[in-house]
Amino acid sequence: EADIYQTPRYLVIGTGKKITLECSQTMGHDKMYWYQQDPGMELHLIHYSYGVNSTEKGDLSSESTVSRIRTEHFPLTLESARPSHTSQYLCASSDPLAGVYEQYFGPGTRLTVT
Amino acid sequence: GESVGLHLPTLSVQEGDNSIINCAYSNSASDYFIWYKQESGKGPQFIIDIRSNMDKRQGQRVTVLLNKTVKHLSLQIAATQPGDSAVYFCAENNGGTYKYIFGTGTRLKVLA
Numbered sequence: 270e271a272d273i274y275q276t277p278r279y280l281v282i283g284t285g286k287k288i289t290l291e292c293s294q295t296m297g298h299d300k301m302y303w304y305q306q307d308p309g310m311e312l313h314l315i316h317y318s319y320g321v322n323s324t325e326k327g328d329l330s331s332e333s334t335v336s337r338i339r340t341e342h343f344p345l346t347l348e349s350a351r352p353s354h355t356s357q358y359l360c361a362s363s364d365p366l367a368g369v370y371e372q373y374f375g376p377g378t379r380l381t382v383t
Numbered sequence: 384g385e386s387v388g389l390h391l392p393t394l395s396v397q398e399g400d401n402s403i404i405n406c407a408y409s410n411s412a413s414d415y416f417i418w419y420k421q422e423s424g425k426g427p428q429f430i431i432d433i434r435s436n437m438d439k440r441q442g443q444r445v446t447v448l449l450n451k452t453v454k455h456l457s458l459q460i461a462a463t464q465p466g467d468s469a470v471y472f473c474a475e476n477n478g479g480t481y482k483y484i485f486g487t488g489t490r491l492k493v494l495a
Contacts, residue, residue: 275426300481309391309470309488312427317481325481359426365479370415372474372483374426 272296275360275375282350283383290345290378292360298373299366301343304359305329306377312359318343350382391470393490402460406473406486411454413475413484418447418458421488422469430458430471460491468493 273294282288294301299320304312304327314327318337332354333347343362347354357379361372396402408416414435419427433440433447433456440447446459456473472488 302481309490311472311487312485314482319481328482361426363479370476370479371417371429371432373429374419377424377426379424 273360273362273373273375275358275378277378278376279379279381281381281383284349284351286350286382288347288350288380290347290358290360290380292343292345292375293341294343294360294362294373294375295341296362296364296373297340298362298364299340300363301337302361302363302372303327303333303335303343303345304361305331306357306359308357316345350380352382355380355382391488391490393492395492395494396463397494398465399462402458402463402467402491404458404460404471404489404491406456406458406489408454408456408473408475408486409484410475410477411451413477415476415479416447416449416456417474417476417483418445418456419472419474420467420469421472427472463491463493465493465495467491 276291301318303316306312313329315331316335318324357377359377360375363372417432418430421427431442431447444461448457470488473486474483
């Protein structure tokens, strides 16, 4: 069982609201990732981080932002939610420098914007 | 209408039979491969991995085969059980970089 947590698990909000999706891991991994996944579809990388104070945009254009102030915490923020943001958001971590190439995933946040 | 993504390739197997799920990967430089299982509404769960210096790796009831010549990966599940019903997808990585390339997935249905 991976020690990576996401909250909330489910969120329904109205258009224009600001939201933050939380992700925490207790494995001390340096690398963390945010993916967006629509039902039955592939995972698309939207943000990643190599470590504290390091964040990069991924392959999929996203209107979200991330921060990495602490190793264990990698929150994702949507300043103004829109219906097009409705999706599942998955957080993951890995530590290839320690030989941990495997990505550990959290349970996901299912976001619905009305 | 329905999203194309909902029409995942589906493999239906009888309970107790063996399952084989295939994946074609894209980058010949990839040196690390993972198989994930994803149940509805949950995050992907690691099943087994293999590095490019190996052709085969076995776990509990699962075996991964890697054919680098044709860039093909397969997952074999022995004695498939109802709890194995899920979407399975492979992922590839090169040198531990940030970029994991994920396959589209195969839905496994176990028939009682």
